Amino acid sequence: MHKTIITHLTDDTDAYDPAVSLAETEAVGFVRDLIRIRSVNTGDPATIGDGEAQAAYYITGKLAEVGLSATVIEPVPGRANVICRLKGRAPELPGLLLHAHLDVVPAQEEEWSVPPFAGEIRDGMLYGRGAVDMKNMAGIMLALARSLVRDGFKPERDILFMWFADEEHGSVYGSQWLTEQESHLFEGVSEAISEVGGFSVTLPNGKRAYPLATAEKGVARMKLTARGTAGHGAVINDDNAITRLAAAVLRLGTHRFAVQRTPHIEALISGLESLLDTRFDMEHIDEQLEALGSFAPVIRSSLRNTINPTMLNAGYRRNVIPSSAEAILDGRILPGAKEAFVREVEEIVGPGIDVEWTFGWTIEAPVEGPLMDLMRAAIEKEDPNGTVVPYLLPGGSDNKLLSKIGIAGYGFVPMQVPAGFDVWGLFHAVDERVPVAALHFGVRVLTGLLRNC
Numbered sequence: 001m002h003k004t005i006i007t008h009l010t011d012d013t014d015a016y017d018p019a020v021s022l023a024e025t026e027a028v029g030f031v032r033d034l035i036r037i038r039s040v041n042t043g044d045p046a047t048i049g050d051g052e053a054q055a056a057y058y059i060t061g062k063l064a065e066v067g068l069s070a071t072v073i074e075p076v077p078g079r080a081n082v083i084c085r086l087k088g089r090a091p092e093l094p095g096l097l098l099h100a101h102l103d104v105v106p107a108q109e110e111e112w113s114v115p116p117f118a119g120e121i122r123d124g125m126l127y128g129r130g131a132v133d134m135k136n137m138a139g140i141m142l143a144l145a146r147s148l149v150r151d152g153f154k155p156e157r158d159i160l161f162m163w164f165a166d167e168e169h170g171s172v173y174g175s176q177w178l179t180e181q182e183s184h185l186f187e188g189v190s191e192a193i194s195e196v197g198g199f200s201v202t203l204p205n206g207k208r209a210y211p212l213a214t215a216e217k218g219v220a221r222m223k224l225t226a227r228g229t230a231g232h233g234a235v236i237n238d239d240n241a242i243t244r245l246a247a248a249v250l251r252l253g254t255h256r257f258a259v260q261r262t263p264h265i266e267a268l269i270s271g272l273e274s275l276l277d278t279r280f281d282m283e284h285i286d287e288q289l290e291a292l293g294s295f296a297p298v299i300r301s302s303l304r305n306t307i308n309p310t311m312l313n314a315g316y317r318r319n320v321i322p323s324s325a326e327a328i329l330d331g332r333i334l335p336g337a338k339e340a341f342v343r344e345v346e347e348i349v350g351p352g353i354d355v356e357w358t359f360g361w362t363i364e365a366p367v368e369g370p371l372m373d374l375m376r377a378a379i380e381k382e383d384p385n386g387t388v389v390p391y392l393l394p395g396g397s398d399n400k401l402l403s404k405i406g407i408a409g410y411g412f413v414p415m416q417v418p419a420g421f422d423v424w425g426l427f428h429a430v431d432e433r434v435p436v437a438a439l440h441f442g443v444r445v446l447t448g449l450l451r452n453c
Contacts, residue, residue: 021147021443023143023144023146023447024143024444027139027443028436029139030138030140031136031139032121033058034055034102034130035131035135036118036119037058038117039052039054039104041104041105041166051103052078052103052165052166053074053077055080056080056102056163059163060072062142063142066145067149068084070084075181079166081162081164081173082162083160083161083162084145084160085158085160086148086149086154086158086160086161088159089156090157091158093156093158094157094188094190094191095190096189096191096371096453097160097191097192097407098159098160098162098192099162099163099194099402100134100137100138100162100195101134101164103165104133105133105428106129107432114128116129116432117129121436124435125433125434125436126435127431127432129432131433132427132432133427134413136438136439137413138163139439140442141163142161144447147443147447148450156453157453162178162185164178167398171398175401186402186405190407191408192399192407192408195213195413196395196411196413196427197210197393197412198210198211198412198415198445199423199438200386200416203272203275203276204292205275205277207275207387208386208387209271210386210388211298212372212375212388212412213390213392213410213411214364214390214410214411215392216363216397217362217394217396218360218362218396219360220338220341220360221328221330221357221358221359222345222356223327223328223329223356224248224326224355225324226241226242226244226354227352227354228241232319233319234319237321240321241322241323242314242325244325244352245326245327248350249309252329253307257341260305263364263367264302264390265391265392267367267389268302268391271388285303286300294423294425298391298394298424302391305331305332305334305341305344307330307345308329308331309327309328310329310330312326331345334392342357361400361403363403365408365409371410371453372388374449375449378448378449378452379414379445383416386416393411413442414445415435415438415439415441416441417438
């Protein structure tokens, strides 16, 4: 039995605004309701529950209200995905996929200033786990599908809406399962839109950039194992595994990899130079980026390969020197950089330490093309002071799994946010929130895009 969640489009925290469309109003209500469904993905089957299924059946119910049929696929009970296809007028044209994930990371409720699963609106901000990552897009997509059907709109190309499970823990029961076990669902689809990108960054001169992810770094995780001579903690030991490991971890953790000018970085830098009427010197770009505030760390991470120590494990007693010590490090690599990255890391690690590698994969989509042009136009129509700029996402999304079946993915959840509002900093953060007006903006932009694609 799945719980029924009732949508409240207005309550004592909302004010009626005749300038806001029904689709915009519905989107806010849907995002709130989805936040209130605790679809927390802990990674542990014993504690996950059926939150994703509750969210999935909530969505199918709302689609059914306007006559839209949808398919729910649960690879295992409670881990549900939703698929809804709007047929286009020209079936020979490649289809467009919009997708969002229904799961969220856990929230330590005592750390929040508002309950993380209440969907409260305060001072124009909608708070809650998933407000940014990414029940915002999940609710907007639902409002878009309903709006297009109500208006009797028939797109030229097929538009496929998908809501995935399990993105926060490897996508095993979500996009991985569907692309491997149900690939027929994606038939005819060539491009996809999802996280992370599309939200505004206000530049020092007041212009707004809308970074749009056209590529994603790949994962390169490694386990370092240092071996030495076990012994008593009171005796000098020049073959201490912990000492050797700690030195290697320090070298890696403080190493700054060289800047690499990928096509996506070239497009980003070119766009920023035009907006700022300046020129970036790649030898000093880290310092020049300071003026971009919270966007600067994202760009810095996309300019180069990165590596960060994340876990250490050694010893079993305080007066015993162990014979081995382990460290886990999280590396992220640019497209085409795998071999060079491995060589550089192993050179830094040095002798006497074993390195065990686990790789993901990088993805790239064209930085120019008809869909890019349409996304730019959709932003500029709603924000004449805004410009879309391609960028390379340092992390990853479900677009990686879609790339394995030939779908080019873009990170584009359009939101105009106030100057200084750090969207990136709110992913998985305490007091995750999104401006209500940004949700309205997203509905308008994506409506314009879908009506013209």
